Structure formats: C-alpha cells, structure tokens
Amino acid sequence: MAETILVTLIIFSSIFGVIYIFLTTRNKERLALIENGADAKLFNSGKKYSFGQFILNIALLAIGIGVGVLVGTMFYSGGMEESVAYTSCIFIFGGIGLMASFFMNRKLEKEDK
Structure with a gap:
C-alpha cells in the first residue's frame, strides 16, 4: 500500500517538476530576448x-x-x-x-x- 502511494507521488511530482522547469526556463528566455530588443512577434510564430x-x-x-x-x-x-x-x-x-x-x-x- 505504501509503495503504491510512494510511486504515485513520485510520478506526479516528476511530471510537475518537468512542466515547472520548462515553463520557468521558457519565461526567462523570453524575458532575456525582450530585454535585448527582440520583437514580441517572435513568440507567436508557431x-x-x-x-x-x-x-x-x-x-x-x-x-x-x-x-x-x-x-x-x-x-x-x-x-x-x-x-x-x-x-x-x-x-x-x-x-x-x-x-x-x-x-x-x-x-x-x-x-x-
């Protein structure tokens, strides 16, 4: 029972950690580009x-x-x-x-x- 809870907790915390790192890194990268004078249209090119x-x-x-x-x-x-x-x-x-x-x-x- 405890192993199941622990494995579930590890899986969800890993997923949350990866998403959090991705979003914060993307935000820092965008802020750095804006500070260097990049156009905001660059982010909507996808x-x-x-x-x-x-x-x-x-x-x-x-x-x-x-x-x-x-x-x-x-x-x-x-x-x-x-x-x-x-x-x-x-x-x-x-x-x-x-x-x-x-x-x-x-x-x-x-x-x-």
Missing part, C-alpha cells in the same frame, strides 16, 4: 491548431483505441495471450487513428489555403 483539429485528433484516436480493443478481443478469443492481444492492438489501431488524423488535418489545411 503553428496554431484550431479546436476542430484537436477534436478530430482525439476522436480518431478514440475510434482507433475502440477498434483496437475489439480486435484484441477477437485475437484473445482466438487463442492469443490476453495481455499481448489487447496491448498490441490498442497501440496499432491507436497509431493508425493518429496517422489518419494527421493526413486529414493536412488535407484540411491545403483546402483552407
């Missing part, structure tokens, strides 16, 4: 995703995971080991869903231009 693209990515990932679970169930009932069947199918079909999402987003970007 690609922005719309809410629709985010929803498309999540939806296709969820569909891929659902299909992966169904195919994993069929493989498990066909005699494959349970952990191998479910894990491999979830990752394979989740990846296929993300790849389909990438190509659909790229097609939508070309249509917008």
Whole structure:
C-alpha cells in the first residue's frame, strides 16, 4: 500500500517538476530576448491548431483505441495471450487513428489555403 502511494507521488511530482522547469526556463528566455530588443512577434510564430483539429485528433484516436480493443478481443478469443492481444492492438489501431488524423488535418489545411 505504501509503495503504491510512494510511486504515485513520485510520478506526479516528476511530471510537475518537468512542466515547472520548462515553463520557468521558457519565461526567462523570453524575458532575456525582450530585454535585448527582440520583437514580441517572435513568440507567436508557431503553428496554431484550431479546436476542430484537436477534436478530430482525439476522436480518431478514440475510434482507433475502440477498434483496437475489439480486435484484441477477437485475437484473445482466438487463442492469443490476453495481455499481448489487447496491448498490441490498442497501440496499432491507436497509431493508425493518429496517422489518419494527421493526413486529414493536412488535407484540411491545403483546402483552407
């Protein structure tokens, strides 16, 4: 019981630490650039995703995971080991869903231009 709590605490504190270090370092870097006379437009040069693209990515990932679970169930009932069947199918079909999402987003970007 104590090991579970300790492992969970370590995982969440590590994630928090990495995010905190990333954000503070980025902030210090931006402040240093501004002090040296850099233009503020420099920080907004990245690609922005719309809410629709985010929803498309999540939806296709969820569909891929659902299909992966169904195919994993069929493989498990066909005699494959349970952990191998479910894990491999979830990752394979989740990846296929993300790849389909990438190509659909790229097609939508070309249509917008």
